[in-house]
Structure formats: C-alpha cells, structure tokens
Amino acid sequence: MIFASSRVDRVCGLGPVSLAVSMLCSASAMAAPTYPNQETVCGFNAAREQQRAASAQLFGQPLVQQMLVNGALVWTAGGAQAAPTLRPGDIVTLRGSGFGAGTDVDFSKIMIGNSRVLETHLSMYEQKLDILSSLNYETGTSRSNWPKDVLGWSDSEVQFAVPAHASKGPLKLQVQKRTGYNASLTKPGQPHNVIDAQVYRVPNPPDANCDVVSVVSAESKSIAPITVSVVNPSFNDMLKLGRQIFWAYDYNLGLSHKYKGLEWDAIVQGKATDPYTRAKADPAVLFGAVRQVAGQVPVEAIDDVYFSPYPQLNPTPGFLAIGPQLTAGNTKSTGWVGYRYAESVHPFLGKGSWIGFNCASCHGYQISYEKAGTSITKVFPGLPNPKWSMKWATLGTGTGKSTSKFAYVSEQEEGPKWSTGKAAVDKTPLLYLMPPGTGESTITRTSGEGGLYDNDYMFSPTAIPNVTNHMPVRRALSHTESYVGFEGSYIHAEEPDGAMGSMDAKSLKALTAYMTTLDADDDDLRNVGMYRWLKTNGQLAQTGNTSLSEGSFVQHGWQRYPGVANAVAAGKSTFDQHCASCHADQLGLNSTEIMVPLTQVGRFFAPTDFQRKQQAIRATYLRNLYWVSSRGLLSDAHVRNLEDLVHPDRCDENSALYKQYYTLHAPVRPAPGSPDQPIVAPDLNRKGDVFRVYKDKQKDILDTTYAARNRFVERHKYFSMRAGDNDYYYWDFQKMRTQYGPDEMGSPAPIGMPATPHPWCAKSASDVANLVQYLLTL
Numbered sequence: 001m002i003f004a005s006s007r008v009d010r011v012c013g014l015g016p017v018s019l020a021v022s023m024l025c026s027a028s029a030m031a032a033p034t035y036p037n038q039e040t041v042c043g044f045n046a047a048r049e050q051q052r053a054a055s056a057q058l059f060g061q062p063l064v065q066q067m068l069v070n071g072a073l074v075w076t077a078g079g080a081q082a083a084p085t086l087r088p089g090d091i092v093t094l095r096g097s098g099f100g101a102g103t104d105v106d107f108s109k110i111m112i113g114n115s116r117v118l119e120t121h122l123s124m125y126e127q128k129l130d131i132l133s134s135l136n137y138e139t140g141t142s143r144s145n146w147p148k149d150v151l152g153w154s155d156s157e158v159q160f161a162v163p164a165h166a167s168k169g170p171l172k173l174q175v176q177k178r179t180g181y182n183a184s185l186t187k188p189g190q191p192h193n194v195i196d197a198q199v200y201r202v203p204n205p206p207d208a209n210c211d212v213v214s215v216v217s218a219e220s221k222s223i224a225p226i227t228v229s230v231v232n233p234s235f236n237d238m239l240k241l242g243r244q245i246f247w248a249y250d251y252n253l254g255l256s257h258k259y260k261g262l263e264w265d266a267i268v269q270g271k272a273t274d275p276y277t278r279a280k281a282d283p284a285v286l287f288g289a290v291r292q293v294a295g296q297v298p299v300e301a302i303d304d305v306y307f308s309p310y311p312q313l314n315p316t317p318g319f320l321a322i323g324p325q326l327t328a329g330n331t332k333s334t335g336w337v338g339y340r341y342a343e344s345v346h347p348f349l350g351k352g353s354w355i356g357f358n359c360a361s362c363h364g365y366q367i368s369y370e371k372a373g374t375s376i377t378k379v380f381p382g383l384p385n386p387k388w389s390m391k392w393a394t395l396g397t398g399t400g401k402s403t404s405k406f407a408y409v410s411e412q413e414e415g416p417k418w419s420t421g422k423a424a425v426d427k428t429p430l431l432y433l434m435p436p437g438t439g440e441s442t443i444t445r446t447s448g449e450g451g452l453y454d455n456d457y458m459f460s461p462t463a464i465p466n467v468t469n470h471m472p473v474r475r476a477l478s479h480t481e482s483y484v485g486f487e488g489s490y491i492h493a494e495e496p497d498g499a500m501g502s503m504d505a506k507s508l509k510a511l512t513a514y515m516t517t518l519d520a521d522d523d524d525l526r527n528v529g530m531y532r533w534l535k536t537n538g539q540l541a542q543t544g545n546t547s548l549s550e551g552s553f554v555q556h557g558w559q560r561y562p563g564v565a566n567a568v569a570a571g572k573s574t575f576d577q578h579c580a581s582c583h584a585d586q587l588g589l590n591s592t593e594i595m596v597p598l599t600q601v602g603r604f605f606a607p608t609d610f611q612r613k614q615q616a617i618r619a620t621y622l623r624n625l626y627w628v629s630s631r632g633l634l635s636d637a638h639v640r641n642l643e644d645l646v647h648p649d650r651c652d653e654n655s656a657l658y659k660q661y662y663t664l665h666a667p668v669r670p671a672p673g674s675p676d677q678p679i680v681a682p683d684l685n686r687k688g689d690v691f692r693v694y695k696d697k698q699k700d701i702l703d704t705t706y707a708a709r710n711r712f713v714e715r716h717k718y719f720s721m722r723a724g725d726n727d728y729y730y731w732d733f734q735k736m737r738t739q740y741g742p743d744e745m746g747s748p749a750p751i752g753m754p755a756t757p758h759p760w761c762a763k764s765a766s767d768v769a770n771l772v773q774y775l776l777t778l
Contacts, residue, residue: 033130033137033203035452038613039186042193042210048105049181049191049212055105056177058155060098062223064173068093075226083169083227086112086162088234091151092171094158098221100175102153107176107216107474110150110160111587112230113168114471114516117160122146122487123198124502129315131347134260134407135451136315136500138201143313144504146487165513167235169228174586176220181212182597185615186747192615197488200452213595213616222586235513242514243298245507246359246381248305248331250342252314252500253356258346259316260407263396264355268334272395275428276694281395283336288387288436290337290366290379297337297379301360304332311507315500318345326351337364337379362388362439362464365627369528370551380525382468382518386437386630393444394428408446408455410708416447416457418743419715426708429693430716434461435638437631441609457715458606458744459731463637468518469623472589477610487512522624527554529626530564530776537769542567558777571774574767578760582619590622590778602753604638604662604733605691606718611635612745622778634758638691642772651761658756664690664722664730691731693719717743 067075067084070091074084077096086092100106103119110117123145125138152159158173184192196209257264266272267283274281283289292302308328318324322345329343332353338361341353365383369376396405410426427443434440438461447455467486476489487508503511531553533539540546542563543553558564576584583590595616598607603617611617617635625633625642633639638661639650649655659665667689693713696706713719713729717739720732737755741747762768 033135033201033450035137035200035203036195036205036208038193038195038208038210041208042195044191044193044212045210051101052105052178052214053180055101056179056217058100059175059177059217059219059221060155061221062096062098062100062173062175064094064096064223064226066093066095067171067226068095083229085229085231086166086169086171087231088162088164088166090162092160092162094173094223095156096223097156098175099153099155099158099173100177101155103150105178107178107214107593108153109174109472109474109587110158111172111174111472112162112166112228113170114469114519115163115166115512116471116474116485117163118146118149118487119474120488121148122505122508124504124508125202127201127313127315127501129317129500131317134256135449136201137203138199138502140199140202140205143502144506146505146508162230164509165235165238165516166230167232167513167516168230170225171228172222172225172587174220174222176585176592177217178214179217180215182215182595182616185597185599185741185751186745188748194614213614216592216594218581218584218592218594220585220592238510238513239517240300241507241510242512244300244305244307245311245511246514247298247301247338248303248340249307249311249358250331250340250356251358252310252312252316252342252344253358254340254342254354255314255316255344255346255356256500257356257406258349258352258354262393262406264334264339267392267395268336268339268355275394275396275432281391283339283392286395287389287391288385289339289361290364290385292333292335292337293377296366296377297360297364301337301379302333304330306330309504311503311511312501313504314344316344317347318350319347322347322350329353337361337366361385363467365630367525367528367627369524369554370549371524372555373551378521380468380521380627382466382470382515383525383624383627384437384464384466384631386632388439388464389436390431390434390439390443394431406444408444411446413446413455414448415715416717416743418717419457423711424708425712425715426705427712429696429709429713430459433693435632435636435691438463438637453609456609456744457717459716459718460606460608460611461636462608463631463633463635465620466623466628467515468522469588469621470518471512471516472585472587473591473593473621475593475595475618486515519623523557524554525624525627526777527557529624530558530773533626533773533776534564539769564773567770567773568777569774571767571770571772574762574771575774578762582760583622591619593621594619598753599751600754602737602755602757602759603636604634604757605636605731606736606740606744608635615745622775625775625778636757638757642775643768645758646762646771646775647768648761648763648765651756651759653755660689662690662733662756664720664732664734666722666725667692667728690733692728695721695727695729 065077123142126141126143127136127138129136149161149163181191184190191212193210193212199205270280270282272281314325325345331340331342334355339355339357341355343353345351362385363382364379365385366379393406412422413425414422440461442453442455445453445455470486473485476485531550543561582592582594595618597616601617629641631637633645639645644650649657652658696709718732718736719729737753739750741751762771
C-alpha cells in the first residue's frame with residue numbers, strides 16, 4: 001500500500017519527514033480492517049423470541065424461601081437468623097418462586113449493594129492498529145476474560161457467584177419481561193437485529209451473537225431485599241487501583257494525540273492559540289479544565305502513579321531500534337484534573353511521556369457548598385463536567401487563520417453522499433461551538449476511512465453522562481441486550497476519543513469497584529441542589545424560614561421540612577402517573593432501560609452512531625438532576641433546565657417556548673461585527689435559543705480558511721441559512737425531523753421523528769414546580 005508523503009507526515013505527527021521514514025510508515029501499515037456489518041451477519045432467532053414471549057405470559061411475584069451459600073443453608077424466609085455473610089466467589093443459591101426464565105430470556109438483574117451480578121461473559125481481545133489510517137481492530141484472540149457471575153436460573157432456583165467487586169448488601173433480585181421487539185426502520189416489517197458490540201472490531205467473527213432490540217416491560221417486580229454482610233479482603237486494594245485508573249491513567253490518549261499532532265503541552269500551559277479570538281487559550285475558560293487543589297481531589301490525581309501493567313495494552317507499535325511498546329509506565333500530573341502525562345513509545349520519536357485525558361476530565365464536577373457551618377469544595381467524580389468541551393481539538397501553536405495541528409481537523413476530505421467531492425474542509429466551527437458538556441464521536445475522524453466512526457457529516461453532540469449510579473445498568477451506551485452495562489462499555493475503550501486497547505479483567509474489576517462508591521455524597525448533592533432551587537425560585541418559605549442558610553438545610557436534609565416534603569410528594573404523584581412507565585424500577589436506577597424507537601423519542605441533533613445502529617435511544621437513568629441540568633438535559637443536552645424539560649409548552653408546537661427551542665428565528669444577541677470578534681459559545685447558544693454557528697467571511701481570494709470552514713458546515717445536511725441573515729448557519733431541527741432517514745440510515749422513506757424531542761411533558765403547568773422538586777430528590 002503506497003501513501004502520499006504528506007499524508008504520512010500528518011498522521012504520524014512529525015511534520016516533514018524523510019522519504020525513508022515515510023516508506024517505513026507506509027510499509028508498516030496494513031489494509032484497513034473489514035468490520036462485521038450487522039445488516040448482513042445478523043438473522044432473526046424465532047425460537048428464542050417464542051421462549052421470551054412465553055415467559056412474558058408468566059409474570060409472578062418473585063419470592064425467596066431459602067438462601068444457600070456454597071451448598072449450606074444460611075437463610076430462611078421469616079427466620080430469626082443473623083444476616084448471611086458473603087465473600088467474593090461464593091456460590092449463592094436462591095430457592096423460591098417467580099424468578100422467571102433467566103437473564104437471556106427475561107431482562108433480569110441481581111444486585112449486591114451497588115454491585116451488579118454479571119450476566120454475560122466478557123472477552124478482552126488482542127487489539128492491533130493500522131498505523132496509517134489510525135484504525136484499531138481486534139484479532140479475535142482473547143488476552144483476558146471476565147466470566148459471568150450468573151450460573152443457573154429457573155423459575156424456582158437461581159444460582160450465581162458473588163462478584164469480585166462486591167462490598168456491601170443488601171441482596172436484590174429484579175425481574176422484567178421482554179414483551180416484544182422493535183421493528184426495523186430500514187427493513188419494514190422485519191425485526192431490528194443488532195450485533196454484539198464485543199465483537200464489532202473483530203473482522204469476520206465466528207459468532208456475531210446477534211439479538212433483537214427487545215421491548216421490556218414497564219413493570220418490574222423484585223424480591224424483598226435480603227440483608228447480607230459482605231466480607232471482601234481485596235476490596236480496598238481494588239478500590240485503590242480503580243481510583244488510580246479513574247484519576248491518573250490516560251487511556252492511551254497521550255500517545256494517540258501526539259501521534260496525530262496535538263500539542264497538549266502547549267495547551268495545558270496556556271500557550272495554544274484560540275482559533276477565533278487569536279488570544280492565548282486558558283484551559284479553564286475554553287474547555288472547562290479544573291486546577292488541581294490538594295483536598296479537592298484524591299491524592300492519585302496529583303501524585304505520580306506507576307502502572308504495572310498498564311490497564312490497557314497500547315496497540316501503537318514501536319519500530320526498528322526504537323523497541324516495542326511499553327506495557328507499564330509512570331503517569332504524572334499536568335496540574336489540571338484529569339489531564340495526565342503517561343510514558344509510552346512513539347513509533348518514530350521513541351520513548352517519551354505525553355499528555356492525554358481520562359474519566360475525571362469529563363466526569364468530574366467542581367462544586368462548593370456549605371454544610372453545618374463548614375465550607376466544602378470538591379471535584380465530585382461521576383458527575384458530568386458542564387464546561388468540558390471539544391475546543392481543545394481546535395487549538396494549535398502556529399499562526400494564521402487556521403492554527404489547529406490535530407490531524408483530520410483541517411484537511412482534504414471526501415464529502416457525504418448528499419454533498420460529494422473531495423475538497424478542503426476545516427472542522428473548527430463545529431468543534432469550537434459544540435455545546436459544553438457534550439462530545440461528538442465522529443467529527444475528529446476523516447470520512448471514508450472504513451472505520452466504525454468515520455466522519456459522517458451528521459452533527460450529533462452527545463451529553464456526557466452522569467455515572468454516579470451506573471452499576472444497575474445493563475444496556476450501556478444505548479446498546480442492547482448483548483452488551484453488559486458499565487463493565488462492557490470499558491472492554492473496548494472508545495475509539496472516537498482516540499483511546500485504544502481493551503482493558504484487562506483485573507483493571508476492569510478494579511475500576512468497576514471504584515464506580516460502586518461514586519454515590520457516597522449523593523445525599524449532600526441532593527440537599528444542596530434542592531436548597532439552591534428553592535432559593536433561586538423564591539420558595540424558601542416551604543422550609544418555614546426564608547432566612548434559612550444552605551449549611552443548615554444541607555445538615556438536616558430536605559425531608560425535615562414539611563412544606564418541602566409535601567411538594568415533593570405531590571411531584572411524585574405526577575411522576576408516577578406520567579413518567580414511571582420509562583423511569584421506574586426496583587433498584588433505584590429510575591429507568592426501565594427500555595429502548596425507545598427514534599420514531600417515538602426523536603432527537604434535537606442528529607442521532608449518534610450508537611443510536612442509529614440500535615435505531616433507538618435507551619430511557620436514561622435519573623440521578624443528581626440539579627447538577628446534571630448544568631450540562632443540559634436529554635441525550636444531546638439541548639434542554640437547558642428541568643422546568644423547560646417537563647413544561648407542557650415544550651410539547652406544544654404553537655407555544656413560545658417550543659418556538660424558542662425548535663424553530664429558526666433571529667438571534668437573541670446581535671450578530672458579531674466580524675469572525676475575528678465572535679460572541680463566545682455560551683452566549684451564542686443561550687437558553688431557549690436555536691443552535692447556530694458562525695458563517696466566516698472570506699476576505700480575499702487567496703484566503704481559503706474561511707471557505708474551508710464554511711464548506712464543512714454546509715456539507716451537513718441540516719444546517720440552514722435564514723433569509724436576510726448572512727452571519728450564521730442555523731441548526732434546522734424541523735428539516736431534520738421530517739427528512740431524516742434515507743441518507744443517514746438507508747430507510748426507504750423518512751422515518752418521521754416527533755415534533756418535540758422526548759415528547760413527554762407534564763399535563764398542566766401547575767404540575768411543573770412540584771414535579772421538578774421531586775426530580776431533585778432522585
């Protein structure tokens with residue numbers, strides 16, 4: 001395979017290189033992998049669906065009569081025995097009735113405290129890198145595995161192993177039924193079949209383990225929680241390693257980004273150039289980076305951490321005398337939370353240490369509050385960082401109109417099928433103005449690569465999720481039954497962000513153990529959020545004291561104040577009537593995990609790659625909503641607050657609120673005088689205003705930067721111009737919802753999304769305040 005030298009230079013992040021090095025880079029590259037296509041490898045399993053339908057007809061109340069541990073009877077219903085003691089690896093047998101047909105037939109779960117009993121065997125495959133295209137794929141050779149914990153399941157007996165990361169009780173078992181399956185939007189009249197995401201990167205997998213997108217029952221039934229004591233001598237060590245991975249690992253991003261030309265050293269030092277203002281870019285202002293302060297973050301976020309081995313193998317090879325890739329190494333702080341140096345081997349530069357980012361950069365929210373006269377400031381892990389943005393991808397250290405040095409941001413690129421042709425594009429506008437608190441999985445790739453996440457010219461910002469209570473989730477990342485919760489989502493680290501390599505079982509178990517602890521401060525967070533909502537909305541009279549301090553309210557909790565409790569109870573009644581069919585369960589997840597078809601739930605921005613493949617969006621789990629709303633609500637974060645989300649006017653096409661969100665109209669603020677002095681993004685896309693991006697003005701025929709920026713936006717099908725407005729491109733939601741389908745999914749006609757994304761609102765405006773107050777307690 002022969003590649004142009006300039007292409008090699010850009011991808012390898014070296015600038016000008018010798019022909020010999022270029023040839024070496026070319027010779028080392030392999031043909032881009034051929035990933036399995038679920039539309040051709042998947043078929044319908046009628047026998048399995050008949051079994052599921054038969055089980056759905058038998059939905060009794062699950063009851064436990066006896067519990068055995070390693071064959072010994074330790075608990076009997078109604079008995080006066082002490083709480084049974086469980087240890088990781090113990091074999092627990094539950095005997096009784098109404099358990100259903102098991103996790104492959106029903107949509108059932110078992111929880112021990114915050115740890116879910118794993119339903120599916122996880123395989124971590126060897127990963128390789130096509131170095132020229134930067135596409136990673138898996139060979140099908142297992143390098144590690146995590147066997148499932150569920151060992152047997154019948155209506156009268158369930159047997160499972162206690163998970164390695166369990167640390168506390170109680171024991172809960174929940175049963176939901178699969179009551180059908182979603183119809184295909186691309187093959188009318190047929191079920192929609194999806195591939196197991198575990199093998200999506202394995203060319204020609206021997207078993208694609210396909211499944212339908214099941215409809216699950218709104219009703220869930222559970223056993224009465226059984227009090228158990230968990231003894232886990234290894235938990236503290238697992239917790240430490242998991243905390244290190246969350247706060248101190250770089251997920252192989254450092255080398256990946258260096259290889260693609262991104263200069264993180266200059267960025268974190270404030271030396272990079274903002275592509276619009278031309279000023280030096282402050283990481284805190286531009287993309288929500290948080291300065292490290294002792295006491296606000298764990299010591300692992302600040303101290304050096306040596307990983308032996310690294311949680312993931314890095315598939316980026318070393319060449320010739322440079323030596324093999326590191327399998328262990330040191331990570332160190334940059335002074336910013338979640339941005340870390342990590343040692344690795346660059347294919348051409350040799351051993352070094354480069355900056356990448358980790359969980360804490362996106363899932364760490366710095367909050368200050370008062371409690372009992374004490375001021376507390378902390379970066380809370382798991383909560384989405386509402387100021388994180390993709391502006392970092394636009395930064396460079398050069399001069400001129402386009403300063404980005406990140407590969408694929410500015411290049412010659414083929415257009416989509418509705419705007420074909422190879423031409424210069426500059427992705428700066430959409431990267432720079434992407435809503436804070438969101439990311440986009442394809443925009444930093446190039447089109448036509450043959451990868452899973454090629455740039456598709458479908459603008460689909462995705463909200464950073466809240467993961468403080470992720471463990472009860474089975475359908476991670478809007479995947480379906482073939483993908484297993486939080487654990488599954490980190491088997492194959494997200495390629496769009498550049499992270500490469502599957503995580504080994506030991507590290508994944510440790511990270512999962514740490515994730516079970518992220519709800520430790522939820523009560524304080526709920527109380528702070530409730531107090532601030534009451535104060536902002538002039539409702540402190542509900543407490544009986546309009547001068548009540550935040551510290552006192554947080555110390556005592558919202559339940560102590562009858563006025564607040566009454567409003568919450570009224571809100572719960574509304575929730576139970578209108579929201580519970582998708583957002584109620586028996587495990588505190590506040591989601592049935594139903595996969596709602598795109599034709600029913602809709603979306604403001606274009607559906608993501610994951611959502612297109614599933615043709616549905618999972619009903620999200622609800623937690624810490626005061627803080628999550630800082631980022632924006634729904635899967636694309638376009639709704640700015642809880643009141644707007646549930647207000648009936650948002651679902652009324654004739655209302656002013658609907659028109660603010662979903663129709664094209666003049667900007668709230670006047671247009672900028674020139675592209676050199678733009679309105680900054682948070683003001684540009686303010687509450688209730690239609691999303692828009694700058695149209696750059698070409699100053700002379702030799703300046704092609706503006707044309708390339710405009711071309712990139714114009715290649716997106718659903719950015720439109722308003723008559724008489726030559727300053728902005730507007731996101732045209734009305735056009736998208738009526739035309740989306742044939743070009744994007746291959747459907748025979750537009751699929752027809754609803755007039756309002758998530759078209760479920762309160763029935764009356766009088767219900768809004770109480771409903772919001774209840775949501776703040778979740």
